[in-house]
Amino acid sequence: LTLRGVTIRNPVTYGVQLAYTEDFTLRDIAFDYTEGSPKLWNMDGIHVEGHCKNGLIANLKGACHDDLVAITSDDGLYGPIRNIVVDGIWAEHCHSAVRLLSHGVPVENIRISNVFGSFYTYCVGLTKYHGGPEERGVMRNITLDGISACACEGTKDVGGGGFPFLWVQSGLDVEELRIANVFREERTFPTPMLKVDAGASVRGLSLTGLYQKGFLDVPVPQLVLEGEVTGLLQSGLRNE
Numbered sequence: 001l002t003l004r005g006v007t008i009r010n011p012v013t014y015g016v017q018l019a020y021t022e023d024f025t026l027r028d029i030a031f032d033y034t035e036g037s038p039k040l041w042n043m044d045g046i047h048v049e050g051h052c053k054n055g056l057i058a059n060l061k062g063a064c065h066d067d068l069v070a071i072t073s074d075d076g077l078y079g080p081i082r083n084i085v086v087d088g089i090w091a092e093h094c095h096s097a098v099r100l101l102s103h104g105v106p107v108e109n110i111r112i113s114n115v116f117g118s119f120y121t122y123c124v125g126l127t128k129y130h131g132g133p134e135e136r137g138v139m140r141n142i143t144l145d146g147i148s149a150c151a152c153e154g155t156k157d158v159g160g161g162g163f164p165f166l167w168v169q170s171g172l173d174v175e176e177l178r179i180a181n182v183f184r185e186e187r188t189f190p191t192p193m194l195k196v197d198a199g200a201s202v203r204g205l206s207l208t209g210l211y212q213k214g215f216l217d218v219p220v221p222q223l224v225l226e227g228e229v230t231g232l233l234q235s236g237l238r239n240e
Helices: none
Strands: 002-009 016-018 023-031 046-048 052-061 067-072 081-094 097-101 107-119 122-127 137-151 167-168 171-188 194-195 200-214 223-225 228-239
Touching: 016 023, 046 052, 052 067, 052 167, 067 081, 081 097, 097 107, 097 137, 122 137, 122 171, 194 200, 223 228
Parallel strands: 002 023, 016 046, 023 052, 046 067, 052 081, 067 097, 081 107, 097 122, 107 137, 122 167, 137 171, 167 194, 171 200, 194 223, 200 228
Antiparallel strands: none
16 A cells, blocks of 8 residues: 555544555655644544554654554554554644554554654653553554654643653553654743653663753753663763
């Protein structure tokens, strides 16, 4: 499956939705979301559900009223998601760049790179979102590399600043998370650059080349590691 060179304007919910899809390429897609349906939420750009693997999602432009890319193994159609590359997001005043979601079924071998813009909930979220306390989300081999972005004000329907810029939600077990080359100049919300919630675990966390500068009257935390983090490697972290 190849979808290339299209503009998606004001869908009712998601612009593109996939499940049970293998060996796919989605690229050169613009999102022209100028109104809600009727509210400015639940309007993902590309929504990838269970049993998807071996995919390239590249060169996406324009803001969405929910996750610009959602990779969700436990949302509507449950099944593992593997081997996905997201490369190139440009979006100003967007809900979020990428959400990964699991509350039991694995999401693994995901690479997210070259993200630019401003986002009012989070930039990249590793989330559980729903499911009971006995359920644990499973993610493995996740790479975030090359992010130049910041927070921004929300919309009339979804407020901004409620979540960390990069977020690992409670209830997740993540194995091998690499974050590199992040540049954030923050003028809107003093949310942490990276937060690992209490109740989350990350085994093997590598942080390289993280730069943050705050232009607010209060400090902007760089790292808030409340969960269980083992195998932490840090190099080239700077927070002003």
